[in-house]
Amino acid sequence: GGVNDQISLSAYVTSALLESTLSDSEMSRITDRGLSCLRTALQTVSSTYTLALLAYTFTLGQDQVARKATLQRLEKLAIKADRLTHWQQEETLESEEEHSYWWRAPSAEVEMTAYVLLALLSQPQVPDSELNDATSIVRWLVKQRNPYGGFASTQDTVVALQALALYAERTHVDGHQSSVTVTSETTFHKDFHVDSSNQLLLQRQALEEIPGKYRVLITGNRCILLQVSHYLVNHPEGGTRQGGRSEGHR
Numbered sequence: 163g164g165v166n167d168q169i170s171l172s173a174y175v176t177s178a179l180l181e182s183t184l185s186d187s188e189m190s191r192i193t194d195r196g197l198s199c200l201r202t203a204l205q206t207v208s209s210t211y212t213l214a215l216l217a218y219t220f221t222l223g224q225d226q227v228a229r230k231a232t233l234q235r236l237e238k239l240a241i242k243a244d245r246l247t248h249w250q251q252e253e254t255l256e257s258e259e260e261h262s263y264w265w266r267a268p269s270a271e272v273e274m275t276a277y278v279l280l281a282l283l284s285q286p287q288v289p290d291s292e293l294n295d296a297t298s299i300v301r302w303l304v305k306q307r308n309p310y311g312g313f314a315s316t317q318d319t320v321v322a323l324q325a326l327a328l329y330a331e332r333t334h335v336d337g338h339q340s341s342v343t344v345t346s347e348t349t350f351h352k353d354f355h356v357d358s359s360n361q362l363l364l365q366r367q368a369l370e371e372i373p374g375k376y377r378v379l380i381t382g383n384r385c386i387l388l389q390v391s392h393y394l395v396n397h398p399e400g401g402t403r404q405g406g407r408s409e410g411h412r
Contacts, residue, residue, distance in 0.1 A: 169203045170212040172196055173219045180222035197223045204228060210239055210249050214274040217281035229281070236278055246302040247295065248275045266306045269314040272322050275299060279325040283332050293332065300329050309391035333385055340382025346371050356384055 165174050176196035179189060200216060207213055213236050220229035240247050250271055267275075279299045282292045303322055312319040339357035344350070344367070352367045361384070369376065369390075380386055 165215075167209075167212070169200065169207060170209070170215055172203075173200055173212065173215045176200065177215065177219040177222055180219070193223065197225055197228075201225065201228050204232065208252075210236070210252060211270055211274045213239070214249060214277040214281070218277045218284065221281045221284045233278075233281065242298070245298055246305070247298040248302040249278060266308070266314060269318040272303065272306050272313050272318040275303060276318070276322040276325040279303070280321075280328065283325070283328045288332055296329055296332075300326065304387055304389070307389065309389075330385065335383075338382065338384040340380060340384040340386050342386060342388060343379045344369075345377050345379075347375050350374075350376070356382075356386060 165171050176193055179193050179196070182189075197220070200219060204216065207216065213232055217229060217232040217236060220232055236249065239249060241250055248267065248271065251268065251274075279296055282288065282296045282299070285292075288296075303326060306313055306322075308314075313322050336358065339355070342354040342356070344352045344354075346369075348371060350369070350371055354365050354367075356365075378388060380388070
């Protein structure tokens, strides 16, 4: 991650204490002092990672003034394209377009983007405008997942999954259902159905026609995450076999 100075470390510890269920007077004094220290240091912060962590910490501490100021600075640093939003490390020089299709963001960028998502969603009441902003962040985050549902490292996986789980909680509506139909140009056909009875179940299907073109049709009103993974398998004889799978799950 990007916890590498006194401010980011203080924010990390303060947010951890605020997340805990401990609520005695001594704990309150510690978190109040931590928030006061972070408010004083806010204007000196130039790291995007630290700003993202501070936004989450101020949200947990219900410091609306500092939260708003931090989110405004992050808004100016946001990278937005194709209905996706994320934040990038200052030292990152290469753009995503300069990489091939397998490129995924560095761990710290996943983590800082997830912290902004947590900052937007951790209020008792989330305004529609911030929920809309959160959706574009979620779209970017899920693009960075590996075929097993995680991310680049343990730390960014923990933070990103926490943020995505909170988004699922905030957008959940009982009774909604959706269907996903995957077809090829030839004979392949697979239907996925997602409702309240299987919303947490991973559904998957191997795509045998590789290479090939597939069409996905999604109907309904439930949130669906569809992921396609492509890989090469090396055989002992020296050859390779292409494979892939499609996934549809809540």
